[in-house]
Amino acid sequence: MSVSAVASAPSVRAPLPVLGRDVAVPLVTGGEVTYAALDYAASAPALQRVWDDVAAHAPYYGSVHRGAGYLSQLSTDLFENARRTVAEFLDCRTDDQVVFTRSTTDSLNLLAAALPEGCEVFVFETEHHASLLPWRGARVTYLDAPGSPAQAVETLERALAGRDPHGPALVCVTGASNVTGELWPVRELAAAAHAHGARIVLDAAQLAPHRAVSVRDLDVDWVAFSGHKLYAPFGSGVLAGRADWLREAEPYLAGGGASRRVARRADGGVDVEWHDGAARHEAGSPNVIGAHAVASACAALTEAGFDALAAREDALVGAVREGLADVSEVRFLSLFGDDAPRVGVLSFVVDGWNSSHFAAALSAEYGIGVRDGLFCAHPLVRRLVGSEAGGQGECGAPDAGSLNAIRVSFGAGTPDEHVERFVRAVRELVRDGARWNYRTVDGRCVPDTSGRA
Numbered sequence: 001m002s003v004s005a006v007a008s009a010p011s012v013r014a015p016l017p018v019l020g021r022d023v024a025v026p027l028v029t030g031g032e033v034t035y036a037a038l039d040y041a042a043s044a045p046a047l048q049r050v051w052d053d054v055a056a057h058a059p060y061y062g063s064v065h066r067g068a069g070y071l072s073q074l075s076t077d078l079f080e081n082a083r084r085t086v087a088e089f090l091d092c093r094t095d096d097q098v099v100f101t102r103s104t105t106d107s108l109n110l111l112a113a114a115l116p117e118g119c120e121v122f123v124f125e126t127e128h129h130a131s132l133l134p135w136r137g138a139r140v141t142y143l144d145a146p147g148s149p150a151q152a153v154e155t156l157e158r159a160l161a162g163r164d165p166h167g168p169a170l171v172c173v174t175g176a177s178n179v180t181g182e183l184w185p186v187r188e189l190a191a192a193a194h195a196h197g198a199r200i201v202l203d204a205a206q207l208a209p210h211r212a213v214s215v216r217d218l219d220v221d222w223v224a225f226s227g228h229k230l231y232a233p234f235g236s237g238v239l240a241g242r243a244d245w246l247r248e249a250e251p252y253l254a255g256g257g258a259s260r261r262v263a264r265r266a267d268g269g270v271d272v273e274w275h276d277g278a279a280r281h282e283a284g285s286p287n288v289i290g291a292h293a294v295a296s297a298c299a300a301l302t303e304a305g306f307d308a309l310a311a312r313e314d315a316l317v318g319a320v321r322e323g324l325a326d327v328s329e330v331r332f333l334s335l336f337g338d339d340a341p342r343v344g345v346l347s348f349v350v351d352g353w354n355s356s357h358f359a360a361a362l363s364a365e366y367g368i369g370v371r372d373g374l375f376c377a378h379p380l381v382r383r384l385v386g387s388e389a390g391g392q393g394e395c396g397a398p399d400a401g402s403l404n405a406i407r408v409s410f411g412a413g414t415p416d417e418h419v420e421r422f423v424r425a426v427r428e429l430v431r432d433g434a435r436w437n438y439r440t441v442d443g444r445c446v447p448d449t450s451g452r453a
Contacts, residue, residue: 015312016304017048018231018413025367028436028447033367036418040229041178041345041409042371044209046293047231053296054234054289064288065257065279079288082295083278089298090223090240091214097243099278100236100291104205105130107224107239108172110281111201112137114249119168122159122198124152125379126179126335131172131203132379138170145383148336149185153192160196169198175207179377179384179407181317181345182336183207190219201241205229209411210313210343212306215241227290231412232297236290247276251283258283301412309412313344316410316419320346323423329353329430333384333405344414347375347407349385350430355404357395360445361434366425368418371407381405395438395445 024032037045057078062071064079083098092098101107112134115121121135124143132142141159146152156171163169171193176183186202193200201222204213208225215223222241227234251258251274258280261273274280301309321338324330329351334340350358359372374381385405408422437448 015415016231016300016309016412018045019048019051020045021413021415027367028364029452034417036366036368036421038408038410038414038418038422039369039371040209040411040414041181041206041375041407043228044231044411045413046233047297047300047413049300050232050293050296054293057289057292061289064286075288078292079286082288082291085295085298086238086240089213089295089302090238091216092240093216095243096215096241097246097278098238098240099246099281100286100294101224101239101281102235102287103130103228103237104128104203104224104226105134105237107237108201108203109134110239110252111170111222111224111245113252114245114281115170116168116245116248119170120163120198121170121172122156123172124155124174125383126177127172127174127377127380128178128203128205129376129378130205131174132377135172145335145380149188149340153185153188156189157192157196160192160198163196163198165197169193169196171198171200172203173200174203174205175213176210176343176345177335177377177380178206178345179347179375179380179405180334180336180340181206181342181347181409182334183211183341183343186218186220194219199242206343206345209301210306211310227294227297230294230297231300232290232293234287234290234293236287236294238294243277246281250274252281253283255283257286304412313411316414316416317342317344317346319419320408320423323420324348324426327427327430330426333381335380335384344411345407345409347381347384347405349405350426353429354395354445355406356440356443356445357434357438358406358429360395360438360447361429361436362422362425364438364447365429365435366421368422368425370422371409373404375405375407395440 023035025035026032060071060074062075064076087098115138119138121138121140126145143155146155173189190200199221202220204223204225209230224239227236259272260275263271331349333347355372359370362368437450437453438445439448
């Protein structure tokens, strides 16, 4: 069944309007084509709704929490209303805190800085580096990649069973893999963590743009995500969840906004009383535009309905897999199996192709933007592709230094035509090869000025 046939079903919603949907890009073979943005997993295009909401506020922009003027009061209300909207979007508990950060990476580093002394951390090797690397001050147990959701729960339970049940512990897990798109058993992992006296933080960077995330239903202690993957630009992220560890930790940044009271002592020193709430970790002038953009995206996705969005996304995933099913050179990457539930993220390798060469040809000859490499998840990609996966190597046939993957990803704003063009392009490149010469510049394949292949 074609993409158009599936997506025309009454239960499947049309793509949401996004910026850049009409941008034309040049092709090395001549002419222009509408750009097909199929790299949503890195950064999703901004929803038109988000851009319009930000533009409507821009004339009223002012300082937050620090001004008596009318515009300052409006901006403060906008910022705090954004916090409430995000809490509703995540179905937070009444006593949870929503802290605005710069990104998922920033959120998880904030939580890492707030870990109680002696805290143990358990994290699967399959995580994005944002989840794998922040825990440098803690005792970290890296868990092997599981072969199924059930094995993931069993692996975690075995690891937790050997720890001191009286000490603090934290489990960090993704909701949806940024490499394979596969959904992880978050609710079951949370139950296992809590049964052994541990807490759990959910990396929802790839989950929140595609599926509803309920802190209560999943029973996670914290959730982190990024605005730029949620159709919201301007560099804002979120850490939401239990307040106690955050309240007891030193401020993530020291400065104005985080402090309630600062006074000189008689001995010449300084005494500081820090805020207890979210402001404790939001020092400096906050990114009110970014927070407003995140809240706008949360509202837009909620109104669109995740069931309808997910149904259309499933149709697009199915169209890609069906369209390339008979191309034996294409191998999709998976931990849990080809039929595992996933969001709109698919990674694959192509026999006989360097990944950078293939991605460059998709861009230069078809106007399609994808991602290639190790996707900031080096241990996982190396496991799925091969232990020799590493640098890009030279354009042309792959060698031991070029066994990386190609990732195609899409979401609420992806038109059917973009996916149809991608499937056609992959088939043509595998069958006929590139139509242009390419060379390596700074480790990347780029079109060669010498012209056609």
